[in-house]
Amino acid sequence: MKIERVQGTLSLRRTIESGTEEQRKAVKEIIEQVRKNGDAALKQYTEQFDGVRLDSLCVSQEEIEEAYWIVDEKMIEIIRKAARNIREYHERQAQTSWFMTREDGTMLGQKVTPLDAVGLYVPGGTAAYPSSVLMNVIPAQVAGVKRIVIVSPPNERGTLPASVIVAACELGVEEMYKVGGAQAIAALAYGTETIQPVDKIFGPGNIYVALAKREVFGQVAIDMIAGPSEIVVLADETARPNEIAADLLSQAEHDERASSVLVTPSLKLAHAVEKELKQQLATLPRRAIAEKALEQYGAIYVTDTLDEAIEVVNELAPEHLEVMTANPLQLLGKIRHAGAIFLGRYSSEPVGDYFAGANHVLPTNGTARFSSGLTVDEFVKKSSVIFYSKEALQKNGESIAAFARLEGLEAHARAIEERLKK
Helix, strand or coil, rough: EEEEEECCCCCCCCCCCCCCHHHHHHHHHHHHHHHHCCHHHHHHHHHHCCCCCCCCCCCCCHHHHHHHHHHCHHHHHHHHHHHHHHHHHCCCCCCCEEEEEEECCCEEEEEEEEEEEEEEECCCCCCCHHHHHHHHHHHHHHHCCCCEEECCCCCCCCCCHHHHHHHHHHHHCCCCEEHHHHHHHHHHHCCCCCCCCEEEEEECCCHHHHHHHHHHHHCCCCCCCCCCCEEEEEEEECCHHHHHHHHHHHHHCCCCCCEEEECCCCHHHHHHHHHHHHHHHCCCCCHHHHHHHHHHEEEEEEECCCCHHHHHHHHHHHCEEEEEEECHHHHHHCCCCEEEEEECCCCCCCCHHHHCCCCCCCCCHHHHHCCCCCHHHHEEEEEEEEEEEEEHHHHHHHHHHHHHHHCCHHHHHHHHHHHHHH
């Protein structure tokens, strides 16, 4: 990782893969086959892509019991504690319907309604992400969504990871299906004999999942097309090099395209972190991935002042921002663009990934300049409520009709004037 003086415009933007023409064509074919052949297509593609032949797409009671036998009781209690923290945080985000009245009898308001059904895609196969279950299911439940569906590719044994099953069961999720890839997205969008369609699809996946989400958008809503993970550490001379290096590697090990950046006014700290990274990489199990990520998308930027470093951070607009300075709370007001802000040396990024309570589904690729992380709001819709009184229409009707004619919409104007006739 190079140590550089800040020059010119900086950006964390990396190309979000749009797939090859062959991949896009394959995804369209998979979606069409699922629409035509339902469960049969899901089972066929599961055997083709995941190497397992399924009798049933549903996670069985036997599989649930086995999962609880596999996952250690201490780990189950940790999942429960994390779930409580996440629920407490998201309950503060919940919005309620509201109404206002005016003296002329007009009533206006906003009706907040939870979505009827949502689908959560959980990446699987050789990996297990129970944290994704918690971070997506809990805000949906807080919002009041009645039907929550989990889909995930099965492992070589033809089941889902035990930790994913346990996390879902601890939250009371009743629908879990052993299907992944583009075919799972198609099933959530259009439905099959076993899987009923949903209104919105959440969760990350590989390029085929991302392309499928783009393809079905409009039939259903989707959350986002997520880019590779990223972290920026804003630090001064009081920060500890070993801790900064460990945090930079926590994101670099995700993906070869992950981005890890240190921004500091201290050249001494920059050199110390560079040395620590080399030492810690030597014993990291996912060294090859992390090393490639640091080489391609890692950087240490040295600025003249701390204020200049803050401006660099705002320019980068990172997914995760750690502030490791003498007085991190004093800098919070100056930070304008970041998906999640971690203040102080004890607020390491993994604290937010798993346990603190804030959501870890965050904007990447510099989009924190204009978007937010996953909240309860993503699981509701809002309807305007208008009750106009006779007195109000008589008072304002001519103005409304005049506005309509300004736009050349005569029928709009007449719709008002019909009600003004004596």
